Amino acid sequence: MNPEKPLHDLAGHDAFSRTFQHGQLTIGFISPASGYPDSPFPGLSDQAEIVQSLDRSDAAALWLRDVPFYDPSFGDTGQVLDPLVYAGWLAALTQRIAIGTAGFVTPLREPVITAKQITTADQLLGGRFLAGMASGDRPTEYPAFGVDFATRVERYREAVALIKTLTSVSFPRLKTEHFGHLRGDIDLVPKPAASRIPIIAIGRAGQSLEWLGEHVDAWIWHGDAQRMSEVVPHWREVTASRGFVPFGYGAMFDLDTDANAPLQTGRVLHGGRHALKAFFARQRDAGVNHVALNLKPTRRPALEVIAELQEYVLPEFAVGEDPAAM
Template sequence: MHYVSGLKLKPELQTHPGFSRVFQPDKLTFGFIMPLVGYPDSPFPLLEDHQKMAQLADKLGFSALWMRDIPFYDPSFGDTGQVFDPMVYLGFLAAVTRNIALGTAGIVLPLREPLIVAKQAVSLDQLSHGRLILGLSSGDRPAEYPAFGADFDNRAERFREAVNLIHRVTTESFPHIDTKHYGKLKGMLNLVPSPRAGRIPTLIVGRAQQDIDWLAANSDGWIRHRGSFNQLPEIVNTWHQNRPDEYFRPYGYGTFFDLSEDANEPVRQNWGGIRAGRNALIAMWKKHESAGVNHVALNLKTLQRPTEEVLQELAEYVLPHFKND
């Protein structure tokens, strides 16, 4: 089984400002999981330069900024992510950046009211001039579910229903919808505003307790945790072979990341991420690009060096090898 190249984006996504910036067939792009700062020895990042670094990533030509959905500090996980609520933070970043795509990776859908998520998404889509990519997940922190009065055991079923509900209310006018876990719409209400491209591009982040066929049929792409790089070709092949139509659906992964000052330091993998010099990264990511990986989202929590210095080095020495023409 081999990676299928030469596929095309769905017509409505080919000119979508956010999606087409991040995802193109047979191309690899790079973005960042917020915040843009290293905090290897603390669960709490310092956010003094968060606006400046986001604007720098935009200026230097990186493709996306991704927001995690972490409502509480859970000491057993030891990471608060970008601290700010992802939808609120995206609204702020939409106002202070110009071109970089803005995504969620991902909204924990079983803990949120899907109609409110849909309203937030279409609002962000309009305010960012079409740069929003909506990544959705089922969540991996069981302690959060009791706080919301939510059932952890049926999250897979509620996730599927919520994804369908968001899709329908953002693409249909005055829909008739009867849900099991949420509400009812009887054709008397219409969600406004409408998405700029006719719908909101949607990714599934992680597995969300679903099988591959469902992921491919109900999303525009798949973002996973890094996992084993040895398994990447098989995973990407399986993903593309399970597509329900002739259109391209991208595959990407997220990873903790530390850039060595030694440009020739080989890639070192630990439980959650990678550390390497830029030359080893270029060689590795070229292999990943050939295997069909379309996007890498770098989480700088484990970063030891100053963020600005690392962004500049990646932009000068790495990005030119992965031009998205």
């Protein structure tokens, strides 16, 4: 298979293609796309304005985190709101930006209900939903659900298979150990608005890269942004037989008010817009396909940061409405 060709059944998926494309790097944002550096809880009163600003911009996607509980030892609650309920609200506020989960805690969610919620959100969004699935990194949450943390790897695999099957196969048959049994006599409704729901691994979910490379449509990792391009060669190697399977990462981000400030990497990606633009261009050339920016550390107003990025950075890393014509 030609490694430059996309996965065959997602080639016409507009939201996936605008977010992930061979030889391109796009930029997205992690909800709530605003700063809350001194608190685990963000303010949500200005979310409608922020989201609509992103929807008018060249941002490719808005990613919704899934944090069921506040755990003081982690000190961050994401956007607080349930991501799949939130996605339904976003459907009424947006028209073009892809809405993804980053990612819902798959082993703790009943997959049949999750599949129903995903396809409902996708219908409301007109096919713009990207299903990012994670295993969860907070062991303290598992006892509240009556789930053994040690089973999360197997539960993740089964949930991915069950959600894939329910959302893409009519009257499916599938038996799982930790979840349900489909006997071919019932069918999930609705089905996706688009060709199918893209499945994206968020983090490693306890899996090998080989397993991820075989079973997901894209992979979003996290860590020091400077080192993310080093992951690309191995990822391309394990996915070579499938064609183009995108790679991206999420990063804490703080845009300096000085446009010429040098870039600093590590726990937080910090710098001025000139260095940032040059850095993303190098990563694009190295094969990184998407970067999801988390504005939690910033003290600048979110709309100010988004406006500066839109004027000077985002258009450089935007994919057109008709990827096939590029």
